[in-house]
Amino acid sequence: MEAAMGMFHTQVNATKMVFINHLGTSSSEDFSLHWWMDELDQDLVRLWDRQKNHVKNFRSCDQFINILLDGYVSAAFASSLGYANPDELLKALPELSADKLKSSIEELADRLCTFDSVSKLRKEESKLRDAMHENNLLFMQQAMVLRSFAYAMRVGDPGMVIVGLRYLTIWFQASSKHKYALETIRLTACLAKLWGPEMCKHWMHTCLINPSGKREGFMACDYLGEYIVREFQDLMHNTLNEKTSQFLQMVLAPLIMVFLNLRRQMMEACGYYRSTHSSSVTTFEDVRAAAIQIMKRKASQYRPNRADSKEVTDLHGAGLSEFYSLKPLTNWKKSFKEEHGVFESVRPKWRSGEAGASEVPDGTTGNDEIVTEGATPNDEMEFEELDVASTLDANADVWFENGFEALLNEM
Numbered sequence: 001m002e003a004a005m006g007m008f009h010t011q012v013n014a015t016k017m018v019f020i021n022h023l024g025t026s027s028s029e030d031f032s033l034h035w036w037m038d039e040l041d042q043d044l045v046r047l048w049d050r051q052k053n054h055v056k057n058f059r060s061c062d063q064f065i066n067i068l069l070d071g072y073v074s075a076a077f078a079s080s081l082g083y084a085n086p087d088e089l090l091k092a093l094p095e096l097s098a099d100k101l102k103s104s105i106e107e108l109a110d111r112l113c114t115f116d117s118v119s120k121l122r123k124e125e126s127k128l129r130d131a132m133h134e135n136n137l138l139f140m141q142q143a144m145v146l147r148s149f150a151y152a153m154r155v156g157d158p159g160m161v162i163v164g165l166r167y168l169t170i171w172f173q174a175s176s177k178h179k180y181a182l183e184t185i186r187l188t189a190c191l192a193k194l195w196g197p198e199m200c201k202h203w204m205h206t207c208l209i210n211p212s213g214k215r216e217g218f219m220a221c222d223y224l225g226e227y228i229v230r231e232f233q234d235l236m237h238n239t240l241n242e243k244t245s246q247f248l249q250m251v252l253a254p255l256i257m258v259f260l261n262l263r264r265q266m267m268e269a270c271g272y273y274r275s276t277h278s279s280s281v282t283t284f285e286d287v288r289a290a291a292i293q294i295m296k297r298k299a300s301q302y303r304p305n306r307a308d309s310k311e312v313t314d315l316h317g318a319g320l321s322e323f324y325s326l327k328p329l330t331n332w333k334k335s336f337k338e339e340h341g342v343f344e345s346v347r348p349k350w351r352s353g354e355a356g357a358s359e360v361p362d363g364t365t366g367n368d369e370i371v372t373e374g375a376t377p378n379d380e381m382e383f384e385e386l387d388v389a390s391t392l393d394a395n396a397d398v399w400f401e402n403g404f405e406a407l408l409n410e411m
Contacts, residue, residue, distance in 0.1 A: 006223075007153060007223075008220035012055065015061060015146055017172075017175055019055060021312050022135075022142075029310055033068075036064075040290065048061070065146065070283070070287040071287045071294060072143075072300070073140060074288075076140070077089070081096070086288055087288075112140055118138055121133075130302050130303050130306045131309040132309045133301065134311070156208050158204035158207055158208060162204075167316070169185060171319050173185075175319075207221065211257060235252050235253075
């Protein structure tokens with residue numbers, strides 16, 4: 001049996017990394033999340049736990065990051081078309097030709113999909129640097145990866161989930177989240193090399209679940225688990241004892257999803273809808289306000305030797321640097337050996353004490369069971385060790401770039 005980490009908790013911890021990376025230390029840091037909270041009247045206490053340095057309300061943090069992402073992308077798009085503010089773009093949008101819109105979208109997509117662009121910019125001389133523009137580009141890239149990963153889970157596309165997971169695998173390597181760094185490498189290696197086609201197919205069929213049957217009602221399995229735990233706790237009696245606990249576990253708990261469907265049917269029959277979440281409101285004004293501020297300061301445009309801004313971490317670049325040192329792979333390989341005792345492929349080599357022995361015994365194929373009957377005492381099977389480090393290193397560019405540009409264009 002293979003244990004696989006949950007995609008929802010992976011998403012939560014990746015969101016935490018991006019939030020910490022762009023949070024800043026005070027509201028005086030331009031375009032930090034602290035600064036944006038003041039500009040958009042957001043409550044930091046509601047979003048972030050300063051003592052634990054942790055996301056307090058994941059849904060609110062995710063929504064806040066997506067509001068800013070819409071503002072940044074809108075500002076970059078309007079600037080590329082030569083407009084001074086987003087309102088001018090909205091007025092002119094019906095008159096713009098499809099070819100002009102397409103070329104601007106493709107140009108922006110290329111810029112956001114070039115994940116080494118900031119690393120190259122930071123190698124320039126200080127007088128040619130523009131830290132504000134670099135931070136702006138990093139935020140768009142990192143927030144877009146999060147959005148694409150969440151979108152892939154929501155629509156039930158495990159292929160897109162795997163693509164997003166490869167980017168998050170890189171991010172975790174240079175972070176303090178060592179368990180996620182190891183587990184993402186393990187899962188990526190298993191899906192790409194270690195598991196057979198049937199095992200990979202099984203994972204892709206079971207990593208997401210759709211309890212509602214809606215078109216965009218897919219979710220990670222551990223997300224559904226969080227819902228069940230919450231409902232289980234709500235059903236817990238205030239005077240819990242042995243009998244009520246047994247009734248809760250054996251009778252009520254298995255009916256949680258039945259209760260959910262009954263509640264939905266009753267609300268639909270009565271024409272009433274009530275959610276456990278606050279009612280959604282339009283984010284248009286917040287997105288517009290963010291875009292206006294960005295375009296006013298020309299943060300989406302490259303301006304050499306601009307006033308210094310504090311650099312944020314390039315999660316992709318830092319992760320790749322750590323990744324190519326092979327330290328994460330060495331640590332994972334060590335943990336794999338400790339867990340399984342050996343580090344071997346599924347196909348053995350045949351080694352015999354006799355010179356000239358064939359790699360596979362006569363009468364067998366690579367998929368046949370090797371029969372050792374009649375073998376001499378010197379004959380033994382040797383399992384071929386997988387050089388996963390070399391395999392991952394050789395295929396890194398293919399893994400971490402293919403498919404994301406097309407994915408971004410579809411968003």
